[in-house]
Structures are given as structure tokens and as C-alpha cells.
Amino acid sequence: MRYEIDKNDIILYEKDLDLAQTLDCGQAFRFYKCENGFKGFAGDNFLHINDEKNYFRLKNVSEYDFLHFFVNYFDLNTDYSLLKARFSNDLTLKKACEFAGGIRLLRQNSWEALCSFIISQNNNIKRIKGIIERLCECFGEKKEYGFAFPKADKLATLTVEDLSPLRAGFRAKYILDASKKVASGEIDLEMLEKSDYIYAKSELLKIVGVGEKVANCALLYGMYKIEAFPVDVWIRRVLDEYYPDGLPRCIDGFEGIAQQFLFHYIRNGVS
């Protein structure tokens, strides 16, 4: 990773990054494609990032915000070439890495990730994005370029009826239970971010509507616990088809990132 400052923009040189593969692959739900890039919220920070072929342009981003937020958000201090080389000891993963070499794991806000993946259950990505968009419009703080993701304390004051405009269906009560437990401090996300994977997961599982899969997503995308390996219907197919005897050792310690490659590959790359 290398960067330069160009007036109000940051110019980013990073070969292991593809915007569509990273921002529009079902790990984050608040980005939308525009002319030659993506626009959307990374946590509370609105971002317009363009792919200029040889570099990326982060529009209207200060060096301070880049170094203190976006470097972490895009996981730019991790060497994905090295990871892909490791993964390529396994044939299926090798294909997945070749198919979508520009995937990166986004280090998202823990509350947003938890809430988003509660909404994701038994749902499709298009509708998930719609529900989250309405959630932000209805209850998020108004920003210059849109609405931030609503805080847990705000949602904790609401009822299922209040959430009806979201058309989230049976997930509305789950959103509220998570909001109440987080807002009250019964579940302390900041503390869990520093805790180990096993303990953090056991805490998240106390939320009604959070099971193995949603917990693992919150841990992976919201707390960067990369040993988390969320198994959804797609990854279930990968496991059944390619790994009936278990996952390869070359992903040890990086299971969640490998999962991200496999997820994209099975959904888009296998005929």
C-alpha cells in the first residue's frame, strides 16, 4: 500500500483491491455503484471512491481520516498477496483467489455489522440493502450525504410497530432485542472486541435472533476475529462439494478471509 495526497483527495495504490469484489459482495450493505467507483457509508464516514485503473481516488478524504480510519477499514496493513499465496496450497481456494483476487475483508463497526447480519438471515442481499437503507433513513442521524447507521440506544427506544416501515418481517423483534441488550450494556461490544473469539461468540448468542451464523458474521466483519468462519447456505455447498473431510490447514488462523474468497467464488465463479 502506498498513498499520495492530491488536493482534497487521497490517491491510493493497492494492487490487491477490487471495489466491486470488496464493497458489493455481501459483507457491507451500504455501498452503491456509481460511474467508475462506489459511494456509501463506511461506518459514520461517507466515502466516494473511484477506480482510476492504476490507482484509487478517495474523494474529499483528509490524510488524517485516511490514516486513522480508512487504512483500518480497508485492512490495508494486511498483505493479501501473502494470504492468497498461502491459500493457493489448496486447489479450490487457488481457483477462488484467481477468480476474485481483489477481495479484502472490511473492518466494520461492530454494532452495524451485528445489526446488519441479524437482518441478513433467511434473506437476499438486494432486500437486505433495502431494509438497511430504510433503517438508516428512518432512525439514523442525518449527515451531509445521507444518513448514518442508527445507534443502538436510539433503536432501543422503539417498538416493533415503529420498525414496520422497514418491512423487515420477523427480524424486527430481533433488531430490538439486540438494540436493548447493547444499549443497556448487558452486551458490551467494545469489550467483546478485545475478548477472545469463544467468549465473544457466547455473549452474542444471548441475543434473540442471533445464532451461529449471524454471530460469526458479527465477529468476523465487525470485530475482525478472522478465525470466525460463517457457514451459510452457500458455504454449506462449498463444504459439501469440496471439503467433505474438513477445511485445509493452509487457512488456519485466517479462516474468515478464506471464507470470503470461497463465498464469492461459489456464488459468482462456479458455472
Added chain:
DNA sequence: TCCCAGGCTCTCT
């Protein structure tokens, strides 16, 4: 019309 979607809860064995 039926089936499915980045699942979970509840109930019945």
C-alpha cells in the same frame, strides 16, 4: 403458483 434468500426459534421426539 411455488421456491428461495449470507437462519433462528420453538416444538416434538
Added chain:
DNA sequence: AGAGAGCATGGG
């Protein structure tokens, strides 16, 4: 502990 129905909503 393991299997199966039901759950809201919308797209194919």
C-alpha cells in the same frame, strides 16, 4: 441432540 415447521417479505 437432532429433525422439522413456521416465520415476513419480495424476486425469479
